[in-house]
Amino acid sequence: GAVVSQHPSWVICKSGTSVKIECRSLDFQATTMFWYRQFPKQSLMLMATSNEGSKATYEQGVEKDKFLINHASLTLSTLTVTSAHPEDSSFYICSAREWKINQPQHFGDGTRLSIL
Amino acid sequence: DAKTTQPTSMDCAEGRAANLPCNHSTISGNEYVYWYRQIHSQGPQYIIHGLKNNETNEMASLIITEDRKSSTLILPHATLRDTAVYYCIVRVGNQGGKLIFGQGTELSVKP
Numbered sequence: 001g002a003v004v005s006q007h008p009s010w011v012i013c014k015s016g017t018s019v020k021i022e023c024r025s026l027d028f029q030a031t032t033m034f035w036y037r038q039f040p041k042q043s044l045m046l047m048a049t050s051n052e053g054s055k056a057t058y059e060q061g062v063e064k065d066k067f068l069i070n071h072a073s074l075t076l077s078t079l080t081v082t083s084a085h086p087e088d089s090s091f092y093i094c095s096a097r098e099w100k101i102n103q104p105q106h107f108g109d110g111t112r113l114s115i116l
Numbered sequence: 117d118a119k120t121t122q123p124t125s126m127d128c129a130e131g132r133a134a135n136l137p138c139n140h141s142t143i144s145g146n147e148y149v150y151w152y153r154q155i156h157s158q159g160p161q162y163i164i165h166g167l168k169n170n171e172t173n174e175m176a177s178l179i180i181t182e183d184r185k186s187s188t189l190i191l192p193h194a195t196l197r198d199t200a201v202y203y204c205i206v207r208v209g210n211q212g213g214k215l216i217f218g219q220g221t222e223l224s225v226k227p
Contacts, residue, residue, distance in 0.1 A: 006159070034214060043203075044160070044217040093159045095215070104150060105215055107159035 003027055004096050006108030013084065014116055020080045021111045023094030029074040030096035034105065035067070038091040050077050084115045120204045125222040128198075134191040136221050138204030141185040147208050149180060150215065151189045153200040160203065160217075163189065194225045 003026040011019055023033055031052050036044040048064075050056040050071035058064045066088075068080040077096070081088055091112050095105040121139040128134040140149065148167050152160040164171055164178045166187075171178045177190040191198055203220040207213040 004159075036217075043219050044154075046214060046216060049214055091157075095159075102148065104162045104165055106162060107152075109159045110157070112157075 004094065004106045004108040006094055006111055008111060009109065010112040010114070012114045012116065015085050016083055018080055018082045019084055019113060020078055021092055021094070021113075023077045023079070023096065023108055025075045025096040025106075028096075028098045030077075031074060031099040033071055033077040033094060033096045035069060035077075035079050036093045036095070038093060038110075044093060047079075081113065084113070086115045089113055089115045120206060120218055122202075122204055122218065122221045124219065125224070127224050127226060128191075128194045130196060130225055130227050131193055134194040134198065134223060134225070136189040136191075136202050136204075136223065137186065138189070139186045140204070140206045143184050143206050144208070147206045149178065149184075149187050150205045150207060151176070151178065152203045152205065152215075152217075153198075154203070154220070155197075155200045163202075194223075196225050196227065199223060199225045 005024045005026050007022045033050045035047045037047050038044045046059050047062045048056045048058045048069050050069045052071050052074050056069035071077040091110050093110040095107040097103050097105045148165050150165040151163040154160045164173055164176050166178045180187045201220040201222050203217050205215050
């Protein structure tokens, strides 16, 4: 089945640093990728939708200058959390879907980000 | 996209069938029903999806009522590894459709 790889699986860094998370579709081309955030005991919250070769579309309330998304190829999207602070600590999950109509999204295993 | 309503939690005995209900009374004609599950500290896993016909795959069966206002996910022989949060999501079946997660059903499979 379709595989989405996310890296790193976890990261701990100091407040003020920027963190980049990669999301790769390993065996299919993903014209659209999605980024979610999940806090403990809560459901997934969609942050943004990225389309290959164009700017990402952010959900209401998500700061686009804080969460930079790049989708430069059909198999790779990156999320950069800029100047991270403790309140950005969360579980970040990406998903990707094939270009074929009505294909399900497949999710990565998530990145646990802890900002000290 | 239409909203869904699911029970907050359910228990199931190991080896028995787990039947997880979902209400989506405002579903539109072009919206599909998708089921995902999330095991603790992992990304969601795709299970199955359907439009109006019942569907079956190696993981589960999806039963959609004739009026499409509700559906049931069936895990025929639940195991302890099926313990997870199960999400029922409706989404327009085109390339731009995004998945909006509700609170899901926390299924606990007990020995």
